[in-house]
Amino acid sequence: MPYTFEIYKDKKEEFRVRFKASNGEKMFSSEGYSSKVAAKNAIKSILKNGPTAEVVDNSKAVKKAAVKKRK
Structure with a gap:
């Protein structure tokens, strides 16, 4: 089976994409x-837009913020 986009309705009757x-x-x-x-x-x-989108890695920023909270 290939990769797919699936449109469905959620509990609030809104359309979502998976x-x-x-x-x-x-x-x-x-x-x-x-x-x-x-x-x-x-x-x-x-x-x-996906193929040219920049990847932004915020995982380091989150980790630093978590460390500051512990002090």
């Missing part, structure tokens, strides 16, 4: 959208 790996594992899901068209536009945006 991205699933070829093994069926959910890799991420979106915020809720009021319409299916908006959910489809989110997929289009990911496909268009």
